[in-house]
Amino acid sequence: MTNKKTKLLLGAIVVAAALGYLIYGGIREAAVYYITPTELKEKGGSAADKSFRLGGMVVPGSLHWEPQSLRLTFLLTDGKEQVAVEHTGSPPDLFKEGAGAIVEGKYGTRNLFIANTILAKHSEEYRPPQPGQAQAKDLYRTLMKEEQR
């Protein structure tokens, strides 16, 4: 009996270790850092070829979209620095100038951020928290975010 229990325990430990390794590897490979335009500019060349989630506001007047080639370009700002972003596809529904957006992608050459995903819906996620904001509004904001999913 004890022998079987030991075997079972050993089996469980092996499986648990394998799971742990899977999770560890998964996090190492899939981690995506949230970053602001200022932080990205500070990193400069060292940011090349890494995936980031860049959050900021779409600079009014910077949004250009070419329907034939589906090329979308705009500037994202955090108030200090601006980063030029390029994306292929049409702008998502809630995406517009003056609103917050998070883009996921890589910072390539020519100081251009190549975004493969635009998360306009989740713009609230990145808005810097404002002290003294009404609670109800916060709740409502969270709620809206949830329900859009």
Added chain:
Amino acid sequence: MISTLGRFSLALALGIALYGALVSILGAQRRRPALVESGRGAVFAVFGLVTFAVLLMEAALVGRDFSIQYVARNGSLGTPLLYTVIALWGALEGSILLWIWILALMSLLAVQIEGKRHREMIPYATAVLLCISAFFLFLAAFPANPFKSIFPPPIDGRGPNPLLQNHPLMAIHPPCLYAGYVGWSIPYAFAMAALITGRLGDEWIRTVRRWSIMAWGFLTMGIILGGWWSYAVLGWGGYWAWDPVENASLLPWLTGTAFLHTVMIQERRKMLKVWNLALIITTFSLTIFGTFLTRSGILSSVHAFSESTIGPMFLAFIALILFSSFWLLVKRSDGLKAEGDLDSLISRESAFLMNNLLLLGFAFAVFLGTLFPLLSEAVRGVKVSVGEPFFNKVNVPIGLVLIFLMGIGPLIAWRRASLESLRRTFTVPLLLAFLGSGVASFVGVRGLYPLLAFALAVFAAVTVLQEFARGTLTRRRITGEGYLTALSNLTRRSRRRYGGLIVHLGVVLVVIGITASTIFKLEKEVTLERGESVHLGRYQVRFDELTARQEPQRFVVEGTFSVFNAARKVAEMRPSKRFYSSEQQPIGSVHVRSTPREDLYLILSSFTRDGASATLKVLIRPLVMWIWLGGAVMALGALVAIWPDRRVLAAEPLKERVAWQPGRS
């Protein structure tokens, strides 16, 4: 008027719930039946008052009483009746009200149905249920009161979030999901009652099995319907994004599934008693945690969390649940010694243990991935997220092993399986699995995981079908019944076993649907002039025209597209964009043409004002319908498993009577 009545009934319900919890415990400890009866009355009173509050809120919504803040925010003059009625669960305050109502209803049913059979446990179970009600009633009576009034009332309300009035699925998805969450309160309450009274035998397990299968069934439907809603409304062509809200519903599903399996070991072999209690406590805590996660704002940022009032309350409630439950569990651990022992590593027991380990590993990975941004922000000060790649990388292999076990578990013998029985049971499924992967590879499936997914799906499906076939044939030979009669009597004689097998078949359909729709997805985005077409897969999609019209609550711009398959027109599809006055941005409305073979999914991304051109996103996703079908089969299986059985009600011990002994014929 409505506001006052509503506030009053919620506050009164809170008072009665607290009173009922107190007298139930007092009555049980001092052996005073009158007090226990009073506690039972409290359950009825709470249900009555909450029903009244729900009706009041519906009256306010339908009557468009904008002096109530909730109505002003979630209703409007132009909103159609259906969406006005379901606006009850369109926002935080109302959905807490719905939550309480479902909890009150289930508490009432549990107390009524189980009250006669479990005189010792019922007062404690009642007290636990009333305490849970009291927590949510407190939220509804104070920080998240749905009956807050505003003055002066606006002339028109803002209306529900446009995304919530775009599809009728919104009418059933949240109630199902909530019933799935809330349903776990009942097994939890009986587990606690068993721990408090020290009646730790089979009694509570038998009581809660049916309730937990019911909760599980609702949760399954809630999750699948959520995916369907996301697919039909959000317009990104997918159904599952590993979003925190989705993950929050998956977590209790995973631990609950683990419980439904190991509880069988406890029933049959009197093992794993502590484990099962721990699983119930965890599952229930995760249902509360899920609400906390989605309702407290913690995910948007730690800062938003500290500003929200209900977040800390949820956290305190979860801490209380975990602390008191596990404290009780430790205190009672003497009475929870295993009476049986594991006989062999090749047995159903070990298959189930393995399945538990993997389900919990799956749940842990989902938990970690969901909370990772928070954890990294708290520990290292940088916000790091792990998105879809993480979940796919970690959970796909775990899921594949689980499907394999799903084929093995129900057929391998208890205690010890002989090699001979293994050979007899699994030869055919294994051969067909190889054949299946061969066919999959022939039709163009590449890569280890997708091929394994198809092979294992075939394996699991064949084991289930083989089990039904052998059972039916055996029964037919013994009784001389016809095939269908034999099949139906077989199922009826051990509903739980065959219900469970039907659930497994549903899982197989879901797995096939997910795999096929992921690896064979085709996608193209183009801008078309009027009359121009785009080709994708078998289809040719032509842009015919763009029209606009005013509807009561919105303005709609709709594209008309003709769909051709081999030069034959098969459909006319109309994706649109909808403009709501309360929103500055339009909301896209996709058009999906579903067939069992594949879905054609059109999204109108953009258009020019003169209607001369439109940007269209076309997606082809094969076998998506199989996912919804699989969900329905899973729900059906759960229903078969809990369907009341007359013979069981005749106080016969709940032993599975199997005409056909798996692996031992």
